[in-house]
Each structure stands twice: as C-alpha cells, then as structure tokens.
Amino acid sequence: MLDIFTDILDRTDLKHIHSLIEQDSFVDGRKTAGFRAKQVKKNEQMDSGSDAKKELNKLVIDRLMASTEFQRFAFPKKIRPPLISRYNPGMEYGYHVDDALMGKNPKTRTDISVTVFLNNPDDYEGGELEMDSPFGPQTIKLPAGCAVAYPSLTLHRVAPVTKGERLVAVTWLESYIRDPHKREILRDLDLVRRALHKSKKDAPETDLAFKSYANLQRMWSET
Known part of the structure; x- marks a missing residue:
C-alpha cells in the first residue's frame, strides 16, 4: 500500500x-x-x-x-x-x-x-x-x-x-505491523471506526469497530 x-x-x-x-x-x-x-x-x-x-x-x-x-x-x-x-x-x-x-x-x-x-x-x-x-x-x-x-x-x-x-x-x-497487507486492513478499519464515531458515536457497531481494530493490532503487533 x-x-x-x-x-x-x-x-x-x-x-x-x-x-x-x-x-x-x-x-x-x-x-x-x-x-x-x-x-x-x-x-x-x-x-x-x-x-x-x-x-x-x-x-x-x-x-x-x-x-x-x-x-x-x-x-x-x-x-x-x-x-x-x-x-x-x-x-x-x-x-x-x-x-x-x-x-x-x-x-x-x-x-x-x-x-x-x-x-x-x-x-x-x-x-x-x-x-x-x-x-x-x-x-x-x-x-x-x-x-x-x-x-x-x-x-x-x-x-x-x-x-x-x-x-x-x-x-x-x-x-510494529510487519505485513503490508495487515497494515492496509488496519488502515481501512481505522477509517471505518472514525467515521462511525462521528456519525453513530453511541451505536453498538461503533464499539465493535473499535474493539476489532484494537484486537487485530494486538494480534499482529511485533514488539
């Protein structure tokens, strides 16, 4: 990317x-x-x-x-x-x-x-x-x-x-994210979660987007 x-x-x-x-x-x-x-x-x-x-x-x-x-x-x-x-x-x-x-x-x-x-x-x-x-x-x-x-x-x-x-x-x-394909997925998901935070701040799907982003970052990060 x-x-x-x-x-x-x-x-x-x-x-x-x-x-x-x-x-x-x-x-x-x-x-x-x-x-x-x-x-x-x-x-x-x-x-x-x-x-x-x-x-x-x-x-x-x-x-x-x-x-x-x-x-x-x-x-x-x-x-x-x-x-x-x-x-x-x-x-x-x-x-x-x-x-x-x-x-x-x-x-x-x-x-x-x-x-x-x-x-x-x-x-x-x-x-x-x-x-x-x-x-x-x-x-x-x-x-x-x-x-x-x-x-x-x-x-x-x-x-x-x-x-x-x-x-x-x-x-x-x-x-921290070695794989460029994984970085691209995280970048896309980050755009989604920020858009949801702006349009549907209190919606359950917004919480799920933030949860998924954090858990994928946790899963893929190399420290």
Whole structure:
C-alpha cells in the first residue's frame, strides 16, 4: 500500500533545511548503497557525519513522527536516520529493492520506505520516483514538504534528471505491523471506526469497530 502525506514540512522547515544543506558538503551516493544497488545508483548524498546533517535528520524524523496520518499508516517502531540525496542532470537511481536490514547493533528491518520531497517539481525535469506494481509502474513527483511512503519490498527507481536539481530526504522504518497487507486492513478499519464515531458515536457497531481494530493490532503487533 502506497500513501501520500501533504503536510510533513512547512515553509519554515523547508527554508531551514535548505540553509543547512548550503552549509554542508555532498559525497558519492554509492557509499551507502547495497551490493547490487551500487551498480545502478548515481547521485550525491549529504555528508552523514556533519552537525548540519544531524540537525536535518532530527527535523525530518520529528515531523514524520508528529504526523497523525503517518502514524496511522506506518505504526512506526524504529526509524532510520534519513539520507539527503541530490540529483543533478545525468543522475539517476536504477531499479532496485532496498536492503531488508540496515544499520548495526541492532539492525533495523526495513518495512516501509519514505521519500520526503525538499524542492518543487518545477525545479527539475525528470527525477520521478517510479514504483513497480501489479497494475504497471506508478510515478510519483510531489511538491516540497510532501512525502510518499510504500512497502520496502517494492522494486523502484528514480528516473534520470535531465534539468535542474532534485533534493529529497529518504528514510526507512521498522513497523510494529510487519505485513503490508495487515497494515492496509488496519488502515481501512481505522477509517471505518472514525467515521462511525462521528456519525453513530453511541451505536453498538461503533464499539465493535473499535474493539476489532484494537484486537487485530494486538494480534499482529511485533514488539
């Protein structure tokens, strides 16, 4: 299940992020790629050890975790420090699947991949995030401050940038609900229970919807 979040970063956040990016240097993006991904990855990433990068990481994570809709979608347990990626003309990231485990001591299982867009679509040409699906490729290119989240098991790529500069923050999280199909069921049921709470607050079926949601979450959660 793919979902889009339109209000992760506001104008003040974006202005501050761009000032932090201007303070820092970028390195070859292949430095953080997995064995196969190194062959198809051609971008640059913000220096992971800098103070500016640490501040930027905290801001992006704080905003994601503060989003009620993101919480309802992802059931986040652990979230990885974001990578700040830059694509200039000629850069791309070919089809790949994100590593199943990232970091160390302990490793984080990657259940959900997240891309937060840091500049607007008219700032660059190309650079679409393209995901494979049973219904054909899905193409995503969102305004600055918006995010897209999708199962990390998805085959995906970033199309070549032909003009301008593409800036994104990319992160991964481990979810309390590992199975994407179960997360989708819970998301659907959450919409139902909230609608019932609004229209039939005291009805028995409203209580049953809340009961079912809680018990499924209890049954499927991995702590």
